[in-house]
Amino acid sequence: PRSFLDVRDLRIHFNTDDGVVKAVDGLSFQLDRGKTLGIVGESGSGKSVTSLGILGLHRHSKARVSGEVWLDGEDLIAASDERVRALRGQRIAMIFQDPLTAMHPYFTVGAQIIEAYRVHNNVSKKVARQRAIDMLGRVGIPQPARRVDDYPHQFSGGMRQRAMIAMALVNNPELLIADEPTTALDVTVQAQILDLIRDLQEEFHSAVIMITHDLGVVAELADDILVMYGGKAVEYGTAETIFRRPEHPYAWGLLGSMPRVDRDVRDRLIPVKGTPPSLINLPSGCAFHPRCPYVGYNGIPCRTEIPTLAEGSDHGVACHIPPAERQRIFSEDIAPA
Numbered sequence: 001p002r003s004f005l006d007v008r009d010l011r012i013h014f015n016t017d018d019g020v021v022k023a024v025d026g027l028s029f030q031l032d033r034g035k036t037l038g039i040v041g042e043s044g045s046g047k048s049v050t051s052l053g054i055l056g057l058h059r060h061s062k063a064r065v066s067g068e069v070w071l072d073g074e075d076l077i078a079a080s081d082e083r084v085r086a087l088r089g090q091r092i093a094m095i096f097q098d099p100l101t102a103m104h105p106y107f108t109v110g111a112q113i114i115e116a117y118r119v120h121n122n123v124s125k126k127v128a129r130q131r132a133i134d135m136l137g138r139v140g141i142p143q144p145a146r147r148v149d150d151y152p153h154q155f156s157g158g159m160r161q162r163a164m165i166a167m168a169l170v171n172n173p174e175l176l177i178a179d180e181p182t183t184a185l186d187v188t189v190q191a192q193i194l195d196l197i198r199d200l201q202e203e204f205h206s207a208v209i210m211i212t213h214d215l216g217v218v219a220e221l222a223d224d225i226l227v228m229y230g231g232k233a234v235e236y237g238t239a240e241t242i243f244r245r246p247e248h249p250y251a252w253g254l255l256g257s258m259p260r261v262d263r264d265v266r267d268r269l270i271p272v273k274g275t276p277p278s279l280i281n282l283p284s285g286c287a288f289h290p291r292c293p294y295v296g297y298n299g300i301p302c303r304t305e306i307p308t309l310a311e312g313s314d315h316g317v318a319c320h321i322p323p324a325e326r327q328r329i330f331s332e333d334i335a336p337a
């Protein structure tokens with residue numbers, strides 16, 4: 001393995017009555033401790049399934065999984081169910097868009113954090129309770145010693161999100177996966193939660209995967225960005241590269257819908273029209289071709305040949321337009337003069 005997390009050719013396919021859903025189809029990426037990877041795409045691009053695959057949560061479903069997920073030198077795909085369960089919540093933790101998918105409504109917030117801690121640590125209830133109070137304080141819950149005995153519904157949406165983060169981080173996970181963690185929150189709380197994740201990451205030196213449909217969320221947080229479309233990576237590189245000189249026509253569209261981009265740029269970008277493809281019946285060739293303004297550009301075989309991302313390069317782009325041409329189109333037609 002080349003990194004703390006090294007995902008190689010991950011495939012997660014589901015059999016359904018309508019056919020095989022290729023939710024993740026040959027995904028590779030690396031992530032080091034202390035770094036953040038943003039996985040960006042529309043809903044149905046396979047980005048959430050990717051995280052479930054890393055967590056081993058597909059194991060209870062009828063998914064067919066192949067590839068390798070190396071975490072600190074151990075392949076999680078090959079590991080036993082028991083081993084993966086032991087790692088989950090301890091070395092790997094996850095936060096979701098909706099805290100109620102992670103927190104049970106009938107138990108107090110404190111009881112759930114205590115349980116999450118005691119599953120992996122042989123400590124008394126008293127010690128675990130103090131740990132829960134400390135964690136609630138750390139994520140910015142006021143009067144944590146009092147609020148620890150509240151039920152989730154007694155917290156506001158933003159506070160529930162903080163409590164879920166406290167629960168996810170109670171065991172100092174080395175890998176934190178956050179799936180749309182701020183989507184349901186208003187802009188101010190969103191910014192606070194992202195700051196909180198960044199602070200905790202610095203403190204714990206964890207690797208973070210931030211999954212989002214919104215490039216704006218990862219603009220300041222991510223070191224690397226992987227853009228997913230139709231279950232595959234279409235562009236992968238450093239955040240600086242993806243924001244400064246993206247090369248995939250889909251990324252041009254995504255950047256165009258991002259409010260942080262300089263207005264002159266946004267006005268020139270082509271919005272992504274149309275809807276994401278069905279993962280059962282992907283368009284032939286480049287899955288993006290029905291929506292791509294450059295389909296067939298200079299006679300390239302968009303409808304028949306699947307473009308691939310160059311393996312191991314610093315900046316991978318799955319598009320048939322030659323690299324120099326993509327850069328020229330971006331700098332002349334899309335980026336401001």
Ligand code: SF4
Pocket residue numbers: 248249250286287288289290292293294295296297300302307318319320321
């Ligand atoms: Fe567009 Fe063709 Fe590139 Fe796909 S391969 S992104 S259809 S130009």
Ligand code: MG
Pocket residue numbers: 043047048179
């Ligand atoms: Mg999702």
